[in-house]
Amino acid sequence: KEKNTVISKGFYELRISEIQRLSKSAVKVSFEVPEQLKSIFSFLPGQYLTFELFLNNEKIRRSYSICSAPNEILSVAVKAVEKGKASNWFNTEAKVGDLISVAKPEGNFTIDTSENKIVAIAAGSGITPIISIAKSLSNNTEMHLFYGNKSEEDALFLDDLKNLAQLKMTNFLSREEKDGFSSGRIDKSTFTEIIKADLDLLKSSIFYICGPEQMIMDIKETLLFFGVADKKIKFELFTTPVLAKIAEPASYFSGTSKVTIIIDGESECFDIKAGGTTILDTAEKNGMDAPYSCRGGVCCSCKAKILEGTASMRLNYSLTEEEIQNGYILTCQAHPTSETLIVSYDE
Template sequence: MARPPLFRRAKVTRIVKETPDTRTFVLEPHDGPFSYQAGQFCTFKVVVDGKPYFRSYSMSSCPVTDTEFMTTVKRVPGGTVSNWMHDNLGEGDEVELTVPTGRFCLREGDVPVLGFSGGSGITPIISLAKNTLATTGREVRLLCADRDRTSAIFEAALDELAARYPGRLTVARHRDDEHGYVDAAKVLEFVGPHSAGDAYICGPEPFMELVENALPGPGRIFSERFGGATAKPTPPAVGASKSPAVAAGPLAQAASTGASAAAPAQSAATEEGTVTIFLNRKKKSVPRRDGETLLESARRAGLTPPFSCESGNCATCMAKLTEGKATMRVNDALTDDDLDEGYILTCQAIPDTPSVTVRYE
């Protein structure tokens, strides 16, 4: 069965003002409801001044509790796509987006779920919280860090959830203007006796690194990142990506969600073999280079392949490997089904065989 086009169209049916700089966009896909899991995201394509931009935003809705499909976007200084969406999208307008993907989803277990959110990082966290509360008997504890009271996203929604699930949902609010920034002591105080709980973390990079380093263990850690890779290689955290080898055809191994590792230095040495790329009805082939990703090879071939984060997080650069094998350094976006069908993140995939062929759809 042919895979649907990467980008689909959806109508904005409703817009909710969450805070002065945050909006929730309720979307209705043209070709029917999306199938998705709590914690996943879509990558949006927006054309500004004739130039396409790609940004990934998590779903704030939960498929088992919400009848509407929603994403929540915060305006940020210099944010080309977020600011455009705030300033230009109205009810009845249409957007282009991928189907939901991502691996920041609820893992099986019976230990408490510990959610750590910084600012708009609450978006996938609230989706995970709703899913956990509705489908399991697990306790959910959330530490929500915000700049100030007016910046707190979903405050009323979380209060309603806490009232609906007394004794199972605890929400700890941290205001930077009142308490200073979250530090390791605050994280440890919040965790308390629940150190074996599963931790889900999303927010600005400094916030995420602080929480990851402060968690005492032995609980599992799952993080969602949409920014660039870290400045230097770091040891994989619990649940970090295992960089599976990907071949054309079925696969059994898949990566887990975790912190993105920095890319190793690229070598310009040319090896025997050929990288062939199909994109927009064009076919280009270039000699294989040691350590070069398939995305870099496509650029070297003179093509303009789609990409966004270049960190293995957003799936914008996804393509299908139809010949040969490649290893992904990081995969925090593609699902097991995607991998089984032979899809890869070209920004992270390095050929393992002399010749490889990839097709962008």
């Protein structure tokens, strides 16, 4: 890692205090949080951290879910993915004592204290935010977790999960047969059979789904079919989106939009042509320090509010319908659809 002397706005330096190997391809990375930063890094179970790394002279931002409870040492789990620059760096090169640029915790995949019966469905490293939630349950809350992995060795935090008194767990293995594990993937047909065998699951106050896109869509579709209200279903995507229908930029707007972008109380105005750059790209190209992480419509780091005008997003995996109705957009996916647009990152 090349040392970068300039810390981006909104980022803070944290020191790695421990690296624990969870599996052949995953590590748990823990951080020492100085006293003066403890309020900034207080978090809600289910949230994530965004990291800024400088690898081979390239600035990379990646988000990883927090796997610790709020009363534990701040930690994330990172699973190495093929050609994943940041994930492989954490798994093979990061060392205890390294200083890393980290933004404050973010994310809406969080628990409501009024929820007393929870169903969670996780696959692979999608268990990361779920274990943070599971460790933080109040005494009168129960959770039934359906957890899918390729093999037992791939199953992260298995022993920790087994030790949680309020957690009932059903494990699935798709590429291995073992006693105590169900066989197969958690797909639409599997989850339909699970519900048919225990209709009381439908009485749960909330459903958390975390993992690959196809699994999320399968589970959500099944729950909606059985009459579960959409507002009771929360999900967090743990792979690159592939299925979403992407609107053609030309369908957004045919002219040139005068776009005002507000960050930290300062505003700048730019012209964006129809089918041109996104609002985030425009801000960046003009030297504005706009927040971002995934650039795929997943993490919500680049969320901003429309104060005037309209915009349309190519992809959205993280904003709720209510947030969209209130004028929020993901600027990494948003193109203007009106002659004038005012967008604020400060709202």
